[in-house]
Amino acid sequence: MENRPIVEVENEIIEEFSVFEDWMDKYEYIIELGKSVPMIEETQKTEANLIKGCQSRVWLSSEYRDGKIFFAADSDAIITKGIISLLVRVFNGRTPQEILSSDFSFVEKIGLKDNLSPTRANGLVSMIKQIQNYAVAYSAK
Amino acid sequence: MRDLSQIRGEFPALEQKVYGKQLVYFDNAATAQKPRAVLDLIQRMNGGINANIHRAVHKLSAEATDLYEGGREAVRQYINAARREEVIFTSGTTASINLVANTYGERFLSAGDVVLISECEHHSNIVPWQLLCERKGAELRVLPVDESGAWRMDLLDSLLDERVKIVSATHISNVLGLVNPVEELIRRAHAIGAVVLIDGAQGIVHQQVDVQKLDCDFYVFSGHKIFAATGIGILYGKEHLLEKMPPWMGGGDMVDTVTFAKTTYAPLPLKFEAGTPNFIGGATLAPALEFAKEVMGANYIEEEKEKIDYLYQNLKAIDGLRLYGEGEGKIPVFSFSIEGAHHEDVALLLDKMGVAVRSGMMCAEPLMARFGQSGMLRASLAPYNTLQECEIFIAALHRAVSMLR
Numbered sequence: 294m295e296n297r298p299i300v301e302v303e304n305e306i307i308e309e310f311s312v313f314e315d316w317m318d319k320y321e322y323i324i325e326l327g328k329s330v331p332m333i334e335e336t337q338k339t340e341a342n343l344i345k346g347c348q349s350r351v352w353l354s355s356e357y358r359d360g361k362i363f364f365a366a367d368s369d370a371i372i373t374k375g376i377i378s379l380l381v382r383v384f385n386g387r388t389p390q391e392i393l394s395s396d397f398s399f400v401e402k403i404g405l406k407d408n409l410s411p412t413r414a415n416g417l418v419s420m421i422k423q424i425q426n427y428a429v430a431y432s433a434k
Numbered sequence: 435m436r437d438l439s440q441i442r443g444e445f446p447a448l449e450q451k452v453y454g455k456q457l458v459y460f461d462n463a464a465t466a467q468k469p470r471a472v473l474d475l476i477q478r479m480n481g482g483i484n485a486n487i488h489r490a491v492h493k494l495s496a497e498a499t500d501l502y503e504g505g506r507e508a509v510r511q512y513i514n515a516a517r518r519e520e521v522i523f524t525s526g527t528t529a530s531i532n533l534v535a536n537t538y539g540e541r542f543l544s545a546g547d548v549v550l551i552s553e554c555e556h557h558s559n560i561v562p563w564q565l566l567c568e569r570k571g572a573e574l575r576v577l578p579v580d581e582s583g584a585w586r587m588d589l590l591d592s593l594l595d596e597r598v599k600i601v602s603a604t605h606i607s608n609v610l611g612l613v614n615p616v617e618e619l620i621r622r623a624h625a626i627g628a629v630v631l632i633d634g635a636q637g638i639v640h641q642q643v644d645v646q647k648l649d650c651d652f653y654v655f656s657g658h659k660i661f662a663a664t665g666i667g668i669l670y671g672k673e674h675l676l677e678k679m680p681p682w683m684g685g686g687d688m689v690d691t692v693t694f695a696k697t698t699y700a701p702l703p704l705k706f707e708a709g710t711p712n713f714i715g716g717a718t719l720a721p722a723l724e725f726a727k728e729v730m731g732a733n734y735i736e737e738e739k740e741k742i743d744y745l746y747q748n749l750k751a752i753d754g755l756r757l758y759g760e761g762e763g764k765i766p767v768f769s770f771s772i773e774g775a776h777h778e779d780v781a782l783l784l785d786k787m788g789v790a791v792r793s794g795m796m797c798a799e800p801l802m803a804r805f806g807q808s809g810m811l812r813a814s815l816a817p818y819n820t821l822q823e824c825e826i827f828i829a830a831l832h833r834a835v836s837m838l839r
Contacts, residue, residue, distance in 0.1 A: 316453060316786040317837075324779075324837055348794050348809065349778045369808070370776035371838055372783075 303399035310403040327375030333365040389432035442818045444469040455788030463814030471721035501717035508720040514644040519702035526667035527635040528558040530654035535562040537679040545571035548598040552577040554607035557797040583610035583759035605637025610759025611767030640765040662722035666715030683708040729817035766815035775838040783834035
């Protein structure tokens, strides 16, 4: 199946978030996302897959197949999990080049970056960095 | 006597809204808001009485010095220290503990000696001793807490042997909110010849502290948790011990005469106050402690009890909620975890409903491990918090939990 462009998926998410009037509605939605995301295998919850800089524990594992990166993520905190599921939705099954040319600005456009508590915002930055790190690593292959 | 709404009116920070919701500030164990008298003094000093203290002969310097030393006298009276020489200003509780570890500890601890702390210490009362013990080849020993969070006093005899030279323990844990039996600890530590430091970061806010009655050797706390400015801390020490301790930081104000061959030091308390002190912060302790004294009054204590009872009952009524620190002498510091609701998620949702609480390890990782938690939530109240705010908090908590489960 051919992937839609990253920007298209990002715009779809921005659209989804535009209907929420207050933060509680927005979080309600993020929590639903967090609950519906398939968890990653316990064996993948390794120290290497753990993202530093988060108050909650967040794991992000990746697999490189046919020139594309496939992500799986999990967290012990449901909101964090919901947020990372949005990242996975946008960047799953992409080539390293696609990921590296994205500016991740949709995160700001849905207001997540500004309205997260500092520790949470740091965590989000760490998640983005980790996705980019995987892309850099696989692009060298 | 002023009522609660009147004293609350002294705190402009409490009037603000966050995300369009009225702020409910329940993170007082981290830092307290400042009353108008403190804010005004900061403004007055920055805007007018701003001159370096102790040395200059001019008018402004004299006024600033008087205000700074007035803060010291206010502290002396508040904790009933015998002399002003026993009240040292530092930058905070952490700095005070480090000072003792690096001076008393450095001089009087030897290889094979023991420093005893408790399991419910803040990192600030763990790491300085750990560093000292590593340097000296000494042993760090830990008095455990039981399931309710109380010190295992039954184990004290086996822990307190003649190798113990320093005991450093918290008056009230910032997580558990229980008043520890420090009097007994001090008595028994003294019986084997150890000196005792009490971490009063929380204790000073909720207890009437009389250092002479307690007979502790050191008592340390921060100004910002007791309504004063940020960046000022207190080290109370018995004079004969402070005299024996070498200076820690060198610089201006802590000296008597300086030559390249030899420097002699200023008498107490300045011996430990190198450099330009935080004279504005020190000065704010006078109005801050004036306020603290007022809210230690009987009717506020009665009201506080009402809030504590309300929170006890309503927190326990939440399905799957576990409280840490239960028993006699509970101050309004409630740490808890909720099954099926991560502490960070709950804190984030409460924040969006205007309620500020702490989440995470609260600088007490070993205590988190003791209770098998990666973090907790903590609601901590000050006398200016109202019962109505407690109700808002509980309702918000219910909403957050139902969203997360």
